[in-house]
Amino acid sequence: MDQPDYKEKKSSLENDLYQQITWLSIIESITSKFKDSSIIVSPEDLKKISGGYFSKSPWKNFEIHRGDQVANIILKSYCAIYSKNTTGQVKVISFYSDSEKEWIRFRMIELLNRYSQKLIEFDWNDNLITLYDINDEKKWVFQLSHLELNLLQEFFESILDELYNIETDLANKEEQEKKAIDEAISNYILNNGSYNTSSLVIDETTNIFHLLEKPEDVEKLLYKYEENIIANFKTGYQNIERLIINLNTEKRILNSLFNVIVKHSNMTVFITHLHILKNRIHIFQLIYFYSIIMILSINENKSNLYHIIYNIFHNMDLFTSDNNVFILSNLSNSIEFLNETFSDINANSNQFFTERVSITQTLETNLDILSKANNELIDIKSKTDFKNLYIRLQNYEYFDVNMNNIV
Numbered sequence: 001m002d003q004p005d006y007k008e009k010k011s012s013l014e015n016d017l018y019q020q021i022t023w024l025s026i027i028e029s030i031t032s033k034f035k036d037s038s039i040i041v042s043p044e045d046l047k048k049i050s051g052g053y054f055s056k057s058p059w060k061n062f063e064i065h066r067g068d069q070v071a072n073i074i075l076k077s078y079c080a081i082y083s084k085n086t087t088g089q090v091k092v093i094s095f096y097s098d099s100e101k102e103w104i105r106f107r108m109i110e111l112l113n114r115y116s117q118k119l120i121e122f123d124w125n126d127n128l129i130t131l132y133d134i135n136d137e138k139k140w141v142f143q144l145s146h147l148e149l150n151l152l153q154e155f156f157e158s159i160l161d162e163l164y165n166i167e168t169d170l171a172n173k174e175e176q177e178k179k180a181i182d183e184a185i186s187n188y189i190l191n192n193g194s195y196n197t198s199s200l201v202i203d204e205t206t207n208i209f210h211l212l213e214k215p216e217d218v219e220k221l222l223y224k225y226e227e228n229i230i231a232n233f234k235t236g237y238q239n240i241e242r243l244i245i246n247l248n249t250e251k252r253i254l255n256s257l258f259n260v261i262v263k264h265s266n267m268t269v270f271i272t273h274l275h276i277l278k279n280r281i282h283i284f285q286l287i288y289f290y291s292i293i294m295i296l297s298i299n300e301n302k303s304n305l306y307h308i309i310y311n312i313f314h315n316m317d318l319f320t321s322d323n324n325v326f327i328l329s330n331l332s333n334s335i336e337f338l339n340e341t342f343s344d345i346n347a348n349s350n351q352f353f354t355e356r357v358s359i360t361q362t363l364e365t366n367l368d369i370l371s372k373a374n375n376e377l378i379d380i381k382s383k384t385d386f387k388n389l390y391i392r393l394q395n396y397e398y399f400d401v402n403m404n405n406i407v
Contacts (some may be wrong), residue, residue, distance in 0.1 A: 018109060020166050027072055039147050041074040058096040060245040077144045095142045105225050115156045117165050121148050213288045213384050215247035220380045221295045229298055241320040246318055250284050275399035276346045282396050283349045288399050290359060300369060308362050312355050346401050373381055
């Protein structure tokens, strides 16, 4: 049977879109479709086929539970799909390698990237699946049954279909919002003449969502050094996962803030809000920057640097989502509450900007980690120039916002 044509999909695999997938629904649909095909192994069956103490079966070393993940689809030919316990989000697909005599784990988001780039090949004659490295430096070949190949292909297609729909809806929404913003800015300038319009520097913020660094970079590094982080800082690993979710939420907040700002007609409030937004963008970039340094400091045995960043993040409640959820909720309320929200955001930004001093001082004695971080981002194909980001953060002139101009 010839390999089927791949659909042309340009779905973004950014983490914020990835989290919007209805994972539980997809898993349930796939499981239901193949439940009578005898290719899915239940946990009860697993106990029977794993063998005794001296068994050399691959199932002997198989882990149903791994950290906060659980294998919710287990295939007879030594393949398992792992989801996060709390959200159902698929994190990993694991295959057993006969040549390496161990289970090899592949991050789901990377597999989707490979699939969309035609770097996963299905051999329907010999019932093989081949995973090619993105850099074409290595490949992995696994033997599965025909039905198991069908299941994996349908699984990939279902996810990419949903990602495509999510991205299409988002693109349409962004286009509508951009038109509304452009119209609001034009009306604002028309109604207020040329009064200080040059000082607003609108062009720096109109596309902030696309200009901001990607939390996906932090996630890639987290999974790259997963075992070392869990071995040394198990609680820290779970908190960094929450931090990544917060970074994605923060991006949505920043995008929403500008949409809110352009609706105000009072020039003084407009400029004040814009300064708060710019400061908050700076804080977002600092958190992104320090998150990467924190992860690498574990791997580079710089425990002092790790603990200083970790403790400040903890003190600023960056490992919980309550504050960001509260802000997102307030952004949809009346102008009275929006002013309070801007005030809260400004206070939070000021606190972090003050707290960061201890990180800066410690980092000055560990500047060698900057080159390491830059190389790591190049390795994961990030679009962020880490050294350039460091310079921009150093040179940023933080706005001292007069809160009396909020009301």
